[in-house]
Amino acid sequence: MSDLDDFKATYFDECSELLTELEEQFAAIEAGERDADRLNAVFRAIHSIKGGAGAFGFQALVGFAHAYETLLDYVRDGRIELVDDVVVLCIRANDIVADHVKAAQTGEPLPADYGMEEKERFDALARGERAGSDDEDEGGEPLDEFDIEFVPVMVNLDAEAPATTSDDAVEDTFDAPPMQVEPGHWEIRFTPHRALYARANDPLLLFRELAVLGEMHVRALVEEIPPLADFEPFAVYCSWEITLVSPTLTEEMIREVFEFVEGDCDIAIAQLGAGVPLDAAPIVAAPVAPVARAVAKEPEPADLLALADDEVASLLDFDTGPVAFAAEPEPAPVSVQDSFEEPPALSFAELAETIQPSPVAKPPAAVTPLKAATPAAAASEGEESSGGGRSVGVQSIRVDLDKVDRVVNMVGELVITQSMLTQQMDETLRARYTELVRGLEVLAQTTRGLQDSVMAIRAQPVKSVFSRMPRLVRELATKTNKKIKLETIGENTEIDKTVIEQLSDPLTHMVRNSADHGIESPEKRLARGKPETGTIRLSAEQAGGNILIIVEDDGGGINRERVLQVARDKGVVAPDVNPTDEQIDQLIFAPGFSTASEVSDLSGRGVGMDVVLSNIKKIGGSVHVRSWTGKGTRMTLRLPLTLAVLDVMLVKVGGSPYVVPLSSIVETIQCSRASFERVPSGGQVLQVRGEYVQVIDLAQRFEMVTDTDADNRFVVLCEAEGSAKVALIVDDIIGQQQVVIKSLEENFERVEGIAGGTILGDGNVALIVDVQGLKTTIVHKNAA
Amino acid sequence: MEALGLRDDMGDKSAVAAQNSLQLIAFSIGEQTYGVEITTVREIRAWNGATPLPNTREFVRGVINLRGTIVPIFDLRARFGDGQTSPTKNHVVVVMSVGDKWVGILVDAVSDILTVSRDDIHNVPEGNSIDTELLNGIVTHDSRMVGLIDLHAVVSGAKMDA
Incomplete structure (x- = not known):
């Protein structure tokens, strides 16, 4: 069953998204936004994780998620107050869920008692509120409908005598087809017990599996549903009649689907018209199939919305249903036709519209009694449905990154070709072919637009990296016995996906460094007159063609004396050199440098910060650190918006074209206006605003002959690593x-x-000047 | 990018060996004729300038744009130690594949396609290390000597410190 692996992969993808969302929601909840929307979102996320885990048999995860869900449910009802303690517990629980998911994904089991302590606390909290009523397992179940995003329809049932109306509608649509059923059809009656829900099974999942076997048609039996006042929270009121059409279907195949819920439900399976040879009915079967499909699909309007993407296919399919049906109306059951308020040839949009408000909804009907079981929750359901509605608008597809990259590369070539064409236009051509010129201008514009759009495809919010940090900070705080608060700003700033991927490690190191070395212990902080809780602020913003990621803490700042001492001890800085404060700060990025007197579990192996530097350099970025003694440290990452295209300044050296990355250029000065000074070695330095800067004559450096007058040449002032400049x-x-x-x-x-x-x-090749590389080779040569 | 159907790598000589004959592209540098196996040749183009590469030996003439890929150009005359070629539009760049890389060799002209028997390949006489290093062997064609270029040797040692 390789299919199962695919499903699993999808499930884990979803899990990571859901876990990210959990982090976000709790960040807001922690900040005091304790409204129902957030709780519902949290509940949904946990519930989805649990549901999938149940389907794949990740028992440990199911068990924990279930206990957690129960707690959340009570919190949502208001039966447990969401005090800070509970929030902390929940945040811890998120981490445990994440670990369970990871364990399930990697197949490395966690200790059997992992998360037990928390689980017991959930149970204790829940018990405290429940006054020992129902059996524990059912606590979290009433909300099984969360998988099914089309709850909204059912909210109508809150009305006084709802069952009848919706029932009628249901019957209108569904009565006829089962009657019409031709030989070779199976009828299944499925009545779940309480235990089925308690074990986190979901009838919908079973139905989906059944649907794979053949043309399926489901009818919910909702007659049992009592008036609202008589609802019993955990009772099961609903059962289903299912008709399956497939020539090859056997009872065994159907039984197999229900294998895992056997004992938790009643199943009756009967074959209609057994013994009639299948090939006797091909003529009849043809029209029936579309009808069955049309009907079977109708009860799932929400699927059309929630899974917006498969929907193209599914909607098209749907469209053909009624059309085929119209072409051969004869065998069509009248009642089915009634259910379509508009006759067959509906447009796509019309169809969607007709379907949406339709009261025909099988799974929601199933869920009704359960939902009503938690009246307090029911109210919030309305909001939730609107929330679900919003996500419906977000349509997305998953595309292989390679495919996107291919487009990016081709657009890159297109940009070059376009600029080549523009350059070919000399004045004579311009005067003669005005239409051509206009066309080229439009081409330039369109190309630029295309390029921006393609880059936007690769762009992703930094949120995906930022959201991993809260957990890190929590763990660090616990391990170091510090109190640390993490603030994040600008997490919707978008960066190229490759940059984001490369960002995770450096950022982890930086945050770790801030928590470990930056923030002081609570006692020390209090003694210094600072708030007990330290703050690490993570922010992202776009600045021109760059993204700035800033990690700030309000800790003790860099201990420059110690840093310099260690640097001297390790030979990073020569004894006779006296670096400035700022230069000392940059020393923390030197390879093999670490000031922590003892190597700690968290950071301090001296591999952290130089890894940051090399990773960031790899993606064309730079790191800068500033520190204020006693007040804190700020580390700034400067990253390119994209890796595929570079903004450059085109220069000439010895007749050959070179380009200098624009991001590293500070300014350009005409040589005649620049003030050079001689140094003993015979070389030159440039004085800019009181600063003396190393000068590299590229022609000399690259051993090229230049016939340009010294005064007509230019100085390109560049910023290399740290804020060291080079001219x-x-x-x-x-x-x-x-x-x-x-x-x-x-x-x-x-x-x-x-x-x-x-x-x-x-069409010529230009070389990209490696500013940092030039600077280091010079230093190297001098040393040698 | 792949315009030619010649996918054989130069290392794969078995097919040629089976016929026991070798097809060469012959080109000239001054009065001398050299040859490379035809299967390694990707294309032949006229010299159209190259962007010089700094910090490389004099026989590295620079890089050119070959349909979006940057390809280095080696000056064969300079590689043999006879000083740099002063290329004109009549000079020719032979683009070849060496291992998984594409390189261009700047020569004076491409003269011929030769078919020689493997048995006719002579060893390079010992003596000058440049000869033995850069040539795989020598064949005679129309009573002219044709040196077989060892491409791997030609393109190695391009860096200043090498």
Whole structure:
């Protein structure tokens, strides 16, 4: 059953999304937003995780999630007050659920008693509220409908005598087809017991499995549902009649579907018209099939909405149903036709509309008594349905990243071709072919738009990385006995997916560093007159073509004396060098550097921060740290918006084109206006606003001949790692443009001082200057 | 990108060996003729300039854009130690695949396609290390000597410090 693996993969995907949502919701709840919407969202998430876990038999996860869900349910009802203690417990529970999910995914079992303590606390809390009424297992169940997003329809049943009206409607639609059933059909009567729900089974899942076997048609028997006042919370009022049509179907196959719920329900399976040869009925069967399909699909309007994506297919399919039906109206049951208020040839939209308000809803009907069981929850259900409605609007598809990348690359080539075409237009051509010029302008615009849109596809909110941090901070706080609060700002800022993936590790190290080294112990903080709880603030914002990710803490700041001492001890800084405060701060990124006197479990192995630097460099970003003694530390990550396209300045050196990444350029100065000073080595330094900057003459450095007058050349002032500056001297500045980065290594090898190549509009290759690389090789050479 | 149907890697000589004959593309550098196995050749194009690569040996003439891919160009004359070629529009770049990389070799002209027997390949006389390093063997065609280029050797050692 490789299908099962696919389902599992999907389930774990969903789980990670749900867990992310849990983190978000609790971040808000922790901040005091304790409204019903949030609780419902939390409940839904846990419930979905539990539901899937049940289907795949992850018992430990089901058990824990169930206890947690029960607690949440009581909280939602208001039976348990959502005090801070409970919130903390819930947050801890989220972590445990996450661990269980991970264990299920990796197949590495957790200790048997993992989460037991919390589970007992849930049970204790729940028991305290329940006054020992029902058997425990049923506590969380009343809300099984959460899987089914189409609850809204059923809210109508809150009306006085609802059962009859909806019943009628149900019957109108469904009565006829079963009567019409032709030989070879199976009829199943399914009556679940309480225990079935208590074991986290869901009739809907069973029905879906049945539907795979053949043309299915389900009818809910809701006659048993008492008036609202007589509802008993945990009783089961609903049963179903199912008709399955498939020539190859056997009783065994049907039994197999119910295998896991055997004993928890009553099942009666009967074959209609047994003994009639199947091939005797092909002519009749043809029209029946579409009818059955039309009917079978109708009761699931919410599926059309919630699973918006499969829906294209399913809706198209649906469309053909009635049409086929119209073509051969003869065998059509009249009542079925009645159920369509508009006759067959409906448009897609009309169909959707007709279906939506239809009271015909099988699974919701099933759920009604259960829902009413928690009257307090029922009220909030209305809001929930609107919440569900909102998500309906968000349509998305999962696409293989490779496919997107292929498009990105092609668009990159298109951009180059377009700029090449534009460059080919000289004045004569422009004057002669005005239409062509106009066309090229439109092309340029469209290309730019296309490029932006493609990049937007790859862009993702940093939320996915940020949301992993609350847990990290909690764990760090516990381990270090500190009190730490995490604030996140700008988590909807979008960055290229590859950048996001590369961001996770560095950010973890930085947050870890802040929690471990930055924030002081509560006693120390109080002694310093700071609030007992330390704050780590994580923020993301877009600044021009860059994204800034800032990790700030209000801790003790960097202990510069110690840092310098350690750096000297380890030979990172020569004894006779006296770095500035800012330079000392940057030392924490030096390889093999760690000031923690004892290596702690969390950080302090001295591998953390230099990993941050190398990871960030890898994706074309930079890191900067600033510290205020006693007040805190701020680390700023500067990341490119995208990796595929680079904004560059095109320059000429010795007649060859070079490009310098725009993100590293501070300013450009004409050489005649720049003030150079000689240094003993014979080299030059540049004085800019009181700062002396190392000068690298690119022509000299690259051993190229230049015939440009010294005064006509330009200084490109660049910022390398940390805020160290370097002044590059180039022959000419040509302009700015966007380029697609190409690798030199693909067909050659790494070249010193060159970060890669790119192809210009005229088809020539330009080399990308590796500013940081140039700077380090110079230092290296001097040292040698 | 893949315009030619020639997928055989130069390492795969079995098919050729079976026929016991070898097809060569012959090209000239000055008065001398050299050859490479035809299966390694991807395309032949006229010299149209290259972007020089800094910090490389003089025989690395730079890089060109080959339909979106950056390909390095080696000056064969310079590689043999005879100084850089002063290329004109009449000079030719032979693009070849060496292992999984594509490289271009700058030569004076492509002269011929030769079919030679494997048995006719002579060893390179010992003596000058440049000869033995860069040539795989020597064949005679029309009483001319044709040196078989060892591509791997030609493209190695491109860095300054090598």
